[in-house]
Amino acid sequence: MKWPVRVLELVGGAVTGVLEALGRFVVLLARTLRGLVRPPFDLRALVSQVVRVGVDSVPVVLVTAGFTGGVLALQTFNGFARFHAEGFVGSVVALSMLRELGPVLTGLMVTGRAGSAMAAELGTMRVTEQIDALVALATDPVKYLFVPRVLAGILVLPMLVVLSNGVGIVGGYLVAVRLLGANPVVYVDNTFQYLGMEDLWSGLIKAAVFGGLLTFIGCQRGFDTTGGAEGVGRATTAAVVSGSLAILVADFFLTKVLF
Amino acid sequence: MTKRFGAKVVLDAVDLTVPVGESLVVLGKSGVGKSVLVKHLIGLLEPDAGSVRVLGDDLWAVPSRRRDELRRRFGMSFQEGALFDSLSVGENIAFPLKRHTKMTKGEVRDRVAECLEAVRLPGMEAKRTSELSGGMRRRVGFARAIALKPEILLFDEPTTGLDPINTDVLVRVITELNHRMNPTMVTITHDLSVAFAVAERVALLDEGRIRADLPPREFETSPDPRVRAFVLGDSSLEDARTAPEEVSP
Ligand SMILES: Nc1ncnc2c1ncn2[C@@H]1O[C@H](COP(=O)(O)OP(=O)(O)OP(=O)(O)O)[C@@H](O)[C@H]1O
Ligand SMILES: [Mg+2]
Numbered sequence: 001m002k003w004p005v006r007v008l009e010l011v012g013g014a015v016t017g018v019l020e021a022l023g024r025f026v027v028l029l030a031r032t033l034r035g036l037v038r039p040p041f042d043l044r045a046l047v048s049q050v051v052r053v054g055v056d057s058v059p060v061v062l063v064t065a066g067f068t069g070g071v072l073a074l075q076t077f078n079g080f081a082r083f084h085a086e087g088f089v090g091s092v093v094a095l096s097m098l099r100e101l102g103p104v105l106t107g108l109m110v111t112g113r114a115g116s117a118m119a120a121e122l123g124t125m126r127v128t129e130q131i132d133a134l135v136a137l138a139t140d141p142v143k144y145l146f147v148p149r150v151l152a153g154i155l156v157l158p159m160l161v162v163l164s165n166g167v168g169i170v171g172g173y174l175v176a177v178r179l180l181g182a183n184p185v186v187y188v189d190n191t192f193q194y195l196g197m198e199d200l201w202s203g204l205i206k207a208a209v210f211g212g213l214l215t216f217i218g219c220q221r222g223f224d225t226t227g228g229a230e231g232v233g234r235a236t237t238a239a240v241v242s243g244s245l246a247i248l249v250a251d252f253f254l255t256k257v258l259f
Numbered sequence: 260m261t262k263r264f265g266a267k268v269v270l271d272a273v274d275l276t277v278p279v280g281e282s283l284v285v286l287g288k289s290g291v292g293k294s295v296l297v298k299h300l301i302g303l304l305e306p307d308a309g310s311v312r313v314l315g316d317d318l319w320a321v322p323s324r325r326r327d328e329l330r331r332r333f334g335m336s337f338q339e340g341a342l343f344d345s346l347s348v349g350e351n352i353a354f355p356l357k358r359h360t361k362m363t364k365g366e367v368r369d370r371v372a373e374c375l376e377a378v379r380l381p382g383m384e385a386k387r388t389s390e391l392s393g394g395m396r397r398r399v400g401f402a403r404a405i406a407l408k409p410e411i412l413l414f415d416e417p418t419t420g421l422d423p424i425n426t427d428v429l430v431r432v433i434t435e436l437n438h439r440m441n442p443t444m445v446t447i448t449h450d451l452s453v454a455f456a457v458a459e460r461v462a463l464l465d466e467g468r469i470r471a472d473l474p475p476r477e478f479e480t481s482p483d484p485r486v487r488a489f490v491l492g493d494s495s496l497e498d499a500r501t502a503p504e505e506v507s508p
Contacts, residue, residue: 124344125343128339128341128344129337129338129339129341130341130342130343130344132298132303132337132341133335133337133341133342133343133400134343135302135303135330136301136303136330136333136335136337137330137354137355137358137359138327138328138330138331138355138358138359139358140327
């Protein structure tokens with residue numbers, strides 16, 4: 001065969017592969033969205049996922065938020081001191097946490113914890129034919145596996161973000177007041193002075209979207225696993241990488257829309 | 260129907276009919292596509308060409324809701340059990356009962372106990388599936404498949420890897436099911452004694468095609484060299500061109 005033909009074939013094959021994967025992704029997404037709005041709902045499964053996504057992620061989210069708030073205070077204090085604006089450190093910490101860092105960091109941490117776990121679980125179910133068994137038992141695996149997980153993500157992420165916001169602000173306060181000697185009254189005043197409800201809301205909307213995204217991607221990567229234990233490993237990694245990327249990209253567009 | 264994986268043709272225009280109420284056994288070498296074949300029967304795999312008809316309906320021409328209705332009339336046991344490892348043994352067997360029947364909790368409990376009894380694993384309801392041996396998993400998978408008393412049963416190597424006693428237990432369960440409810444059955448096995456004990460017809464899958472499809476007696480005495488090789492367990496007969504009578508001993 002002539003090489004231009006081979007090249008065309010290779011390119012064509014790659015393009016078909018990508019389109020096929022994209023098609024499967026869209027179909028799964030549509031089936032999940034339909035499952036989210038159409039009864040019956042499995043309340044027990046939802047609760048158990050809420051516990052697994054939410055409660056189990058609390059420690060890691062607390063630590064992340066606390067230290068991020070602290071570091072934020074440390075950095076801005078240093079910078080702002082150069083033009084005598086130390087008073088605004090509180091506002092900067094609060095605004096950054098609520099609008100941006102709370103949702104994004106929580107999303108990323110939960111992707112690492114829960115998104116990866118979902119990919120591993122569904123991936124194992126795929127390679128041990130448990131998903132086939134579900135289908136054989138006339139049970140829609142998307143409704144049974146995806147829907148409670150994605151719903152749990154959408155519900156739980158905003159709650160985690162509220163927590164993360166609070167802890168981040170406290171972390172900033174501790175660093176600014178205890179470590180850097182800022183005036184506590186001024187700091188607290190400043191923290192809330194420029195905050196509006198819309199800052200909280202925009203962060204919570206982001207959180208809900210991230211929660212849906214990261215759980216869906218975790219499920220989808222696991223569901224499409226091929227190739228045994230090694231495939232499960234690949235799916236888990238892919239869930240973290242593509243989940244994190246999806247959050248960062250979605251964050252940009254949401255920020256643009258919600259501002 | 261035809262099924263390929265990549266460039267590999269696993270099923271090459273296989274044409275197979277199982278009349279209602281019949282018990283068919285499919286034999287074939289490891290890797291020949293037996294599991295792929297049964298997965299087509301219940302719509303776990305979609306053929307690349309051709310169709311699968313179940314009770315008059317083309318599985319892949321009807322809407323997915325109808326496909327699920329048809330699947331409810333099946334019971335399938337998987338080669339490796341395919342038990343849900345997030346559920347206990349009892350919950351695994353109760354799964355189809357809870358989802359597809361209006362049985363009360365007590366009735367479900369009784370039916371689960373009955374199924375476990377049948378595969379000689381009484382009182383194992385609370386066990387985690389991870390605590391089971393391979394043979395036990397397969398038997399629990401078998402119990403889950405028969406829980407709904409389905410009209411169509413698919414057993415993918417139900418006895419492979421079991422000791423002779425438990426193999427006999429399963430053979431008895433299958434024969435008894437066959438007598439009591441006369442389901443349509445497709446059993447895959449490597450074990451000829453199992454095959455001849457449960458079959459009303461035996462088919463040999465070979466190189467992507469149904470090489471032979473005969474009543475057990477005739478299958479056993481078939482002159483086809485591929486069938487002979489399988490029945491006698493002699494790989495040297497496989498490529499014989501001549502009928503086995505003419506092969507020198
Ligand atoms: N999902 C799949 N993707 C790619 N190839 C597959 C897939 N499933 C099966 N195959 C291939 O199809 C062929 C038949 O597999 P199958 O599992 O049906 O064999 P089998 O007859 O059941 O063997 P055994 O008796 O060992 O269970 C094998 O060569 C296998 O590699
Ligand atoms: Mg097999």
